[in-house]
Amino acid sequence: MNKGYNPKEIESKWQKYWYDSKVFSAQVDQNKKKFYGLIEFPYPSGAGMHVGHIRAYSGMEVLARKKRLEGYNVLFPIGYDAFGLPTENYAMSIKTHPRIVTDRNIKRFNEQLRSVGFSFDFDRVIDTTDPDYYRWTQWIFIQLFKNGLAYKSKTLVNFCPDCKVVLANEESQDGVCDRCGSAVVQKEKDVWFLRIRNYAERLLQGLEKVDFLDRIKIEQSNWIGRSEGAELTFTVTGGDITYPLNVYTTRPDTLYGATFLVISPEHPMVKRFEDIITNYDKVREYQKQALMKKELERTQLNKEKTGLKVEGIFATNPITNEPIPVFMADYVMMDYGTGAIMAVPAHDTRDYQFAKKYNLPIVEVIKGGDIEKEAYIAKDGGTMINSGILNGMEVEEAIVTMIKHLEKLGIGKAKVDYKMKDWAFNRQRYWGEPIPIINCAKCGQVPVPESELPLVLPDLEDFSPTDDASSPLSKCTDWVNTTCPKCGGSATRETDTMPQWAGSSWYFLRYLSPKCQTALVDPDDYKYWGQVDWYNGGMEHVTRHLIYSRFWNMFLYDIGVVTYQEPYLKRTTQGLILGSDGEKMSKSRGNVVNPDDVIRDYGADVLRTFILFMGDFEKPAPWSEDGAKGCWRFLNRVWNLMYMIKETKTDDINLAFAIKKVSDDYESNKFNTAIAQLMSTLNQFYQRTTVTKDELNVFLKLLYPVASHIASEMYEKINNGAKIEKSTWPTYDEKDLIAQEIEIPVQINGKLKGKVLVEKDATQERVLELVKTTTNALEDKTIIKVIYVKDRIINIIAK
RNA sequence: GCCAUUGUGGCGGAACAGGCAGACGCAAGGGACUUAAAAUCCCUCGAAGGAUAACUUCGUAUCGGUUCAAGUCCGAUCAAUGGCACCA
Numbered sequence: 106m107n108k109g110y111n112p113k114e115i116e117s118k119w120q121k122y123w124y125d126s127k128v129f130s131a132q133v134d135q136n137k138k139k140f141y142g143l144i145e146f147p148y149p150s151g152a153g154m155h156v157g158h159i160r161a162y163s164g165m166e167v168l169a170r171k172k173r174l175e176g177y178n179v180l181f182p183i184g185y186d187a188f189g190l191p192t193e194n195y196a197m198s199i200k201t202h203p204r205i206v207t208d209r210n211i212k213r214f215n216e217q218l219r220s221v222g223f224s225f226d227f228d229r230v231i232d233t234t235d236p237d238y239y240r241w242t243q244w245i246f247i248q249l250f251k252n253g254l255a256y257k258s259k260t261l262v263n264f265c266p267d268c269k270v271v272l273a274n275e276e277s278q279d280g281v282c283d284r285c286g287s288a289v290v291q292k293e294k295d296v297w298f299l300r301i302r303n304y305a306e307r308l309l310q311g312l313e314k315v316d317f318l319d320r321i322k323i324e325q326s327n328w329i330g331r332s333e334g335a336e337l338t339f340t341v342t343g344g345d346i347t348y349p350l351n352v353y354t355t356r357p358d359t360l361y362g363a364t365f366l367v368i369s370p371e372h373p374m375v376k377r378f379e380d381i382i383t384n385y386d387k388v389r390e391y392q393k394q395a396l397m398k399k400e401l402e403r404t405q406l407n408k409e410k411t412g413l414k415v416e417g418i419f420a421t422n423p424i425t426n427e428p429i430p431v432f433m434a435d436y437v438m439m440d441y442g443t444g445a446i447m448a449v450p451a452h453d454t455r456d457y458q459f460a461k462k463y464n465l466p467i468v469e470v471i472k473g474g475d476i477e478k479e480a481y482i483a484k485d486g487g488t489m490i491n492s493g494i495l496n497g498m499e500v501e502e503a504i505v506t507m508i509k510h511l512e513k514l515g516i517g518k519a520k521v522d523y524k525m526k527d528w529a530f531n532r533q534r535y536w537g538e539p540i541p542i543i544n545c546a547k548c549g550q551v552p553v554p555e556s557e558l559p560l561v562l563p564d565l566e567d568f569s570p571t572d573d574a575s576s577p578l579s580k581c582t583d584w585v586n587t588t589c590p591k592c593g594g595s596a597t598r599e600t601d602t603m604p605q606w607a608g609s610s611w612y613f614l615r616y617l618s619p620k621c622q623t624a625l626v627d628p629d630d631y632k633y634w635g636q637v638d639w640y641n642g643g644m645e646h647v648t649r650h651l652i653y654s655r656f657w658n659m660f661l662y663d664i665g666v667v668t669y670q671e672p673y674l675k676r677t678t679q680g681l682i683l684g685s686d687g688e689k690m691s692k693s694r695g696n697v698v699n700p701d702d703v704i705r706d707y708g709a710d711v712l713r714t715f716i717l718f719m720g721d722f723e724k725p726a727p728w729s730e731d732g733a734k735g736c737w738r739f740l741n742r743v744w745n746l747m748y749m750i751k752e753t754k755t756d757d758i759n760l761a762f763a764i765k766k767v768s769d770d771y772e773s774n775k776f777n778t779a780i781a782q783l784m785s786t787l788n789q790f791y792q793r794t795t796v797t798k799d800e801l802n803v804f805l806k807l808l809y810p811v812a813s814h815i816a817s818e819m820y821e822k823i824n825n826g827a828k829i830e831k832s833t834w835p836t837y838d839e840k841d842l843i844a845q846e847i848e849i850p851v852q853i854n855g856k857l858k859g860k861v862l863v864e865k866d867a868t869q870e871r872v873l874e875l876v877k878t879t880t881n882a883l884e885d886k887t888i889i890k891v892i893y894v895k896d897r898i899i900n901i902i903a904k
Numbered sequence: 905g906c907c908a909u910u911g912u913g914g915c916g917g918a919a920c921a922g923g924c925a926g927a928c929g930c931a932a933g934g935g936a937c938u939u940a941a942a943a944u945c946c947c948u949c950g951a952a953g954g955a956u957a958a959c960u961u962c963g964u965a966u967c968g969g970u971u972c973a974a975g976u977c978c979g980a981u982c983a984a985u986g987g988c989a990c991c992a
Contacts, residue, residue, distance in 0.1 A: 148992055190991060262990070273990045296990090320908055324987075327907050525989085532990060605992060644909080644986055681986085689985085718929075720917055724910070725985070732916065735929050741944095769920095778918070781928035788928090850924040855973050857924055892972050898923045900972055 110744035112708025115818040120222055128830055129181065129224045133633045137178035141634050142169050143613055143673070145642035145650075146184040146231075148605075149210035151195050154217045155690060156698045156728060157682045160716045164679055164774055165641050166223050167717070167810035171771055173224075174806065174834040180634055181224060182616040184231035185211050188239075189605040190273065193536035197569060203536045204564075207234055217700065222709045222813055229619045233608030238615060239538040240559030241625035242607050245657065247541055247552040248664055254300045257550070260440075260529060261371075261396070262574075264292035270570040271533045280397060291396040292574065297540065297601065298527040301656050305329050305523040307670070308655055316675040321647045328648045330524025335508050336443065337517030339366060341374065341431060343381040343418030348374055350420065353442030353522055356449065357511065358503035361492040362470035363447035364460070366420045367412065367432045370395035371439040375415070383417040388433060395435040403435040410436055410459045422447075423516050424493065434459060440526055451476045452483060471500065528653065530604060535568035535577040537602030545589035545596040554590050562602075576600040609650055610657040613637050613672055624666075631667060640673040641774075643681075651676065677774055680725040682716070687727045698728050710812035711736045717776035717811060740815055742787055743808065747819055751795040758789045760803050761841035767807045768834070776811070783808055798823060803835045851876050852900040853883070869893040876901070 123129060142165045147158055162183075169181040187207045196203040211232060218225060231238055249255045263272040265282035271294070276283040301308075309329045312322045334355035341348040352366065368374060370392045375382070382388055391413050395403070412434030419428045436455055437446055450460030450467040457480035460467050467476055472488045474481020481487070489495040494510065495503045511517030531540060541553035541560045553560050563584040568577040578600040579585060589596040611625065617634045618627035642651075651673075658672035683689055684696025691697065703712045715736040720726030763786045770779035786804060790796045796804075801823060809816035809829055820829040844865065849872055851859045861875040872893060877883055886903040893899045 145992095186992075271990070274988095275991045277990095324908055328988085330907095529990065534990090604990065609992080643992095646987095646992080647908095648987060649989070650992080683985095718916090724917095726916070729916065729930070731930050738944095739929085777916095778928080781918075784928055848924090852923085852973075860924075890972070892923090894923060898973085900923080902972055 110741045110815070112710055112740075112814065116222065116709050116814045119814045119817050120219055123222070123224065124219060124227060127228065129179075129226050130228045131178065131180040131182075131226050133630065134178050135633070137176065139180065139634055139638075140169075140172045140177040141180045141636070141638045142172070143182070143616075143637045143640045145640075145646060146186050146609070146612060147214060148189060148191070149185045149187050149207060149214045150191060151206065151210055152692070152697075153210075153213050154700060155682075156700050156703070156712075156716060157690065159221055159700050159712065160682050160722075161641070161643065161679050162218075162223055163713055163716050164677075164722055164776065165639070166713075167771055167776060168639065169224055170810035170813060171768075171834060173830065174809070174832060176833065180616070181226060182229045182231075183218065183223070183225040183227070184229070184612060184616065185214065185233065186605065186609045186612070187211065187232055187234040188537045188603075188608055190532075190534065190536070193534055193568065196536070202564075203568070204234070207232075220704055220709060221700065221712065224813070229616050231612060231615050231619050233538075233612065234536075236559040236561050237620075237622075239608065241615065242538050242603065242611070243541040243553070243558050243560055244555060244625065245611060245661070246538075246603070246607070247555065247558075249299060249660065250542065250550075250552055252660075252664070254303065254660065255297060255530065256300065257295055257297055259293050260296050260298075261291040262294050262296070263289050263399070264294075264574060265289055268570070269572045269574060271574050274399070277399075280399070280402075288397065291399075294574065297530040299530045299656075301528045301653070302523055302525060304656050304659055305331070305525050306521075307659055308652060311655065311659070311671050315671050315673065317673075318677055321644075321651070321676055321678070324647050325652060328525060328652060332522050332524070334520060334522065335511060335517050336520040337423065337447075337511050339420045339423060339447065341366075341378075341418055341420045343378045346378065346381065348377055350374060350445055351443045352445045352447045353520065354447055356452065356504070357507040357517070358489065358492075358495065358500055359449040359452050359470050360422070360424050360447065360507060361495065362449040362451050362468045363422055363429065364450060364466045364468055365430045365432055365448045366445060367434045367437050367448050367456075367459070368415075368445040369437040369439040370433055370435055372433075372444045374445075375433070378415075378418050381417050382415055384413070384415070387413055388415060391433060391435075398435060403438070410434060410455065410462060412436075412459060412463070414463070423511075423514070430465070432459070432463070441524060442522060450480065452481055454480045454482070456480070470495075525652075528606075528656075530607070531601035532604050533570065533574060533576045534602055535562075535565060537605065538562070538607055539578065540599040540601055540603060542599040543587060543589060543596045544599065545592060545594060547594055548589055548591040548596075551589055551591050551596070557590075560598075576602060578602070606650060606653050610654040611661070613640075613654070614658075614661075614667065626666070636669050636671065637673045639675045639677070641677045641679060644678045647676070647678065677723070679722050679774075680720070682719075683725055683727040685728050685730065690728075696728075703733060707733055707737050708740075708814075710740055710815050714740065714780060714812050718780040720777055722774045722776050739784055739787070740812060742791065743804075743812070743815060744819070746787070746790060746796050746801055746804070747823060749790065749794065749796050750798055750801060750823065752797055754795060754797055755793060758786065758793070758800065759841065760786070760800060760835075761837035764803065764807065764835050764837040765842060771810060780811060783811075802832075805829065806832060806835050847896050849896070850898050851880065852898065853886070853903055855900060865896060867895075869899070872899050873901075 144162050144165045169179050173179050192203050192206055196206045263277040265272055267285045267287040277289040280289050282289050309326055309331055332355045335357040336351055336353050338349045338351050341350045412432050415431045415433055418431055420431050422429055448456040450456040451469045452471055468491060469476045470489060470492045471483040472490050473483055483500060486500050489498045489503045508519045539560050539562055543551045545551050563581045565581055571579055585598050587596055587598055614626040618630040621627040659670050661667045662670045686696055688694055700712060711733055715733045718736060719732055763782055766782045767779045805816045805820045817829050846862055847865055848860050848862050850857055851861060859880045861879055863872055863875060888901055888903050890902040
């Protein structure tokens, strides 16, 4: 009699085989087409993996397994993005060095990944905190520095005056320090930036060449935020000082309607007029208040605008020569445009709100709106009025004309601007890559010689923050004090570390030759594997990580390290797994599902099957214990197919359709409907009560990418010990897909009244005839009109 | 607030490109098997009316529109989720 399905037994057997025999270790093979499938490598947290990780990797796992059977040479690597704040905080809380914590976590993650049976290439595991790895992260930074793309500049950071520590935005929500609850202030600090703005246009243009989901392209392009406009100069006068104030505007057409200027609280002009501004105390007070707020609070449209008039100075509208007042308001940001705007209240919502509040004149320059009620944006057109030389023009023409006019007068020019800011590239933390720069009083910033890389993170006893908001590394004076590589004089090391984004900005290259000592990637390996063919990850990473890594890859292209500008050919996303309560999984909600428990109760195959069956891969889906039970039943029924094999069959089951449906669905991340199709096919076998060996072999191959252990075991059993890995993906004959007879729904006046069975490609006359003869739907009715869509539907309008 | 996405039975979801709404699964109810339970197998299963039938009407967040035909397209509204630059 049949021996029941025992996942424990077969899963450990196959995992041992897969990992001991190294069947998934990718080797360069010039005779095979390559496929490089990438998933976002995890942050190895102390809590271990949760089912969300499993879902994130399961999609590419299915594709990797399928593509191997299709004859591709598949590279499907895994690694760890292990530097970062959570580990550092956790390490401090349990008083253990982050190195030890990290090693422990990585070990645990590796075990968990294997217990799920993922077909990762475990010979290529990388760890961003390994000096052999971050040596190259530092090397890239030095190249950026040498190419003028890394610079130091002042910026504002969240600072807790009590803890004396720089805080991440997440640690300072609602303006309150996470640790002690005191109010967070914005503190000016000298930090490193990378000139990602230099790549803004290329990052935008590059999107046209890659196969990313549309919404990802839109998000990236909005993040880059290209705008076309003009930069023009207003003259600000106070006492006997004049100051040329540059403003950036996307709407030079509305210049005649500019009735005041607004500068950001951080604008340097204020200092210039220090002795002239008559309400300087109030201005200072406002600047201080603005420092308490974060950008998000400052720019919220629905909040009432705050600001004040800067008394004692005025500006001149360069086209009307009218004097206009100058205001300071925190809705203008210093780091976008020029930190100053010309306000056109009639045609800008924020300016309108501000003008209403401070009783400023609103001059309509584009016809069409009702400026008594609200601002009229008129982006898509409108006729200019009250606008001197522009009167009567359409908006588009007015923009062009005004820019030309400004250029002629020498007071302005066309300018493309980007919302994207340069990348703040350092943290005042211990657990990160040391920035390989030496500060010399004589020579300035000098990079650590490349021969001295990696610049190893010193082993600190105490990595808690210092009192003055600098990195814990500054306490390690032995390490900090060094000699200048250029002049040999005494110098100090940069003590800040890199942000976690650094290591993840190039990891896809390191996978190609993880042990290469002479370069970040071996050129021969790169030549073969090249770009990532398909990258899947979370929607939460599509702006920063995905843009940062595209930027680094483009830079590496520019200095000749790689030969493709774009690192990823295709990018898709997966949805989160929510708790069974429909909420995001979190420890505090107590709704976290541990994959280990599911594997213990049902096995890895059930976990893999359910995690893909639970819903659309790209959308969030709630976990359900009962749903997992359904997949357990499914795999049990699959197992029992082995005892239903009979070589004679009573009727044909259309496997061609199943092969097509499952193959296509896998390729488009529709794993849930692929599994539904497998269930339907299984039900058909059960209905017939038999299955042939050939049919079962096809079925097992289709199932193999999802439930790999059971498919491997059954395939081996029914094929005298053959390994499914050595088989090939099933194919089908196109002609087997075409049904000879089609059921056509019959609608009368748009409502379904019946169906007729008709041969393929039947004419309207033929179908209509069948409706008349085989149904009574048209009884007592006169036909007015017939809409017939061949092989789809017939709709008869009748009275 | 801004950008993006989503909203379909008791539940998770399906519906290719405007053409049969609810595939597949879960839960529930009924039945078979069993001393019993579990497991397994079979049947029913959007709502209302009707007789448990035939059939009729309503139904894809809300309101409106386009169309022979709308879950799908258009406009407005509401709600939820992701991102908003030092969490990764």
